[in-house]
Amino acid sequence: MSDMPPAPTSADGPEPSVPVSDTATNSATNPATDTVTDSSTGQGSEQGTGRYLYAVCRRLPPGALQGVHGLSGEPLELVEHGDLVAVVSTVPLASFGEDALRRNLEDLSWLESVVRGHDDVVQAVAAHGPVAPMRLATICFDDDAVRARLRQWAVDLGYVLDRVTGSAEWSVKLLELAPQAEALEEAEAPASGAEYLRRRKAAVEQRAASSASAADVADDIHATLACRAKASRQLPPQDPRLSGLSGTMVLNAAYLVPDVDAAEFTAALDELRGRYPSLLIDARGPWPPYSFAMLGQP
Amino acid sequence: MTTLSARSEVVAGGPGEVPAGSSDRRPTRNLAPVALVDLLDRLLGAGVFVAGDVVISLAGVDLVEVRLHLLVSSVRAEMAETRRPVP
Numbered sequence: 001m002s003d004m005p006p007a008p009t010s011a012d013g014p015e016p017s018v019p020v021s022d023t024a025t026n027s028a029t030n031p032a033t034d035t036v037t038d039s040s041t042g043q044g045s046e047q048g049t050g051r052y053l054y055a056v057c058r059r060l061p062p063g064a065l066q067g068v069h070g071l072s073g074e075p076l077e078l079v080e081h082g083d084l085v086a087v088v089s090t091v092p093l094a095s096f097g098e099d100a101l102r103r104n105l106e107d108l109s110w111l112e113s114v115v116r117g118h119d120d121v122v123q124a125v126a127a128h129g130p131v132a133p134m135r136l137a138t139i140c141f142d143d144d145a146v147r148a149r150l151r152q153w154a155v156d157l158g159y160v161l162d163r164v165t166g167s168a169e170w171s172v173k174l175l176e177l178a179p180q181a182e183a184l185e186e187a188e189a190p191a192s193g194a195e196y197l198r199r200r201k202a203a204v205e206q207r208a209a210s211s212a213s214a215a216d217v218a219d220d221i222h223a224t225l226a227c228r229a230k231a232s233r234q235l236p237p238q239d240p241r242l243s244g245l246s247g248t249m250v251l252n253a254a255y256l257v258p259d260v261d262a263a264e265f266t267a268a269l270d271e272l273r274g275r276y277p278s279l280l281i282d283a284r285g286p287w288p289p290y291s292f293a294m295l296g297q298p
Numbered sequence: 299m300t301t302l303s304a305r306s307e308v309v310a311g312g313p314g315e316v317p318a319g320s321s322d323r324r325p326t327r328n329l330a331p332v333a334l335v336d337l338l339d340r341l342l343g344a345g346v347f348v349a350g351d352v353v354i355s356l357a358g359v360d361l362v363e364v365r366l367h368l369l370v371s372s373v374r375a376e377m378a379e380t381r382r383p384v385p
Contacts, residue, residue: 115337127327136341168329171336235339243335252339259327287332290340 050139051079051146052091054121055288056132056157058083068124071117079143081150084157087125088146096139105137119288126288130165132157133290160293163256167230168286170255170265173238174221175247175280176214217279218251221272228265229255233291247280254291262286 052071060078070076070089079086094100104110115136122133140146150157190196226232237249257265262285269283332340 111338112334115334115341118341119332119337123329123331126329133341168327238335238339243333254340284330284333284336286327286329287336288329290332290337 047097048093049090050093050096050141051088051143052096053134053138053140053146053149054087054089054118055125055134056084056086056150056161057125057129058161059085060087060125060128064128065121065124068121070121071114076121079146079150081147082154084150084154086146086150087121088140088143089121091139096137101137122288122290126168130161131288132160132164132293133288163230164289164292166260167256167258167289167292168262169289169291170229170257170262170283170285171287172221172225172251172253172255172269172284173243173245173249173282174214174218174251175245175282176250177247177278177280214248214250214279217276221276221279221281222251222253224268224272225253225255225265228261228268229257231256231292235291245280245282250279256289256292257286259286 054070054076065076065087068076071091072089072095074089074091076087076089079088095104104114118133118136122131125131126133140149190199222232222234233254235252235254237252238245240246240249243249255265266283269281273281
């Protein structure tokens with residue numbers, strides 16, 4: 001915070017206007033944006049505009065982002081420093097300032113529209129070459145602040161862009177399908193108490209073995225895929241109500257796969273599916289390298 | 299089931315996805331759409347890119363993660379209300 005520019009100044013872009021696209025429908029209607037905030041920070045940060053950073057890349061062919069808009073339908077603009085190019089657009093601080101963000105991040109439809117708008121831009125940039133996607137709601141006061149960040153991060157950004165060049169992210173989730181034992185157990189009444197106990201014991205053992213083996217299998221699959229990737233990361237398992245996937249998620253991983261090895265990677269996935277028919281292997285990609293663009297990541 | 303990803307599938311097929319492959323003369327790569335829940339994983343979760351001082355007075359990662367937890371809670375509550383039995 002300490003080295004932040006002292007006050008928001010009018011950015012190079014156009015003044016904030018009524019959103020013209022449906023990518024941020026809430027900014028006009030969300031009551032939060034109409035509220036005058038208490039400026040406990042003393043900076044009046046809820047007024048004026050900021051520059052929203054979507055991604056950093058090295059260069060873009062002319063017209064590469066033609067037809068793609070920023071949040072609220074604002075035009076995308078490029079801020080350059082050295083060989084680094086930041087893709088930005090103007091956002092109203094009434095929606096993206098500190099207090100407004102606190103409220104808006106909890107508004108699911110607002111969040112979805114911003115996440116989608118952010119991804120649209122990142123995807124468009126990624127279609128033309130290596131990209132370092134920024135985290136959601138990375139906002140600078142003005143272009144000078146953007147350039148200052150590019151200067152500050154130049155070495156790390158260069159490293160990130162080098163690493164992701166020619167590669168894309170693949171997501172692989174492993175889902176353990178619900179065991180059948182209990183269904184069987186309930187399907188036929190046990191003939192005797194001993195039969196009942198034997199079944200219980202078998203079911204308990206099977207569940208224990210199954211969960212242990214699911215973890216082992218997840219490790220095996222992750223190792224198999226990781227050695228075909230330049231880098232890998234494990235993310236927390238997703239709640240089935242968010243993912244829409246049923247079963248127990250035993251692995252939620254991301255792999256940075258060179259484009260030239262993508263066929264080999266998907267072939268390995270097919271082979272794994274054949275080897276482990278009881279697991280659902282949900283693979284998606286290629287994606288922009290969202291999981292592999294962190295600064296300072298080894 | 300009404301889920302984030304179910305909704306995002308709809309969005310993913312919409313006009314918002316056009317930029318990735320369509321626009322112009324030299325799209326060099328074809329990338330696939332990302333489900334909303336996966337974007338949230340990456341844009342708000344562990345996959346954060348930089349610590350917070352760029353974000354205007356947004357207290358960086360911690361705040362966002364706290365907000366995400368609130369979000370997930372609210373999503374769960376919403377799902378509980380609207381969820382239909384899984385076929």
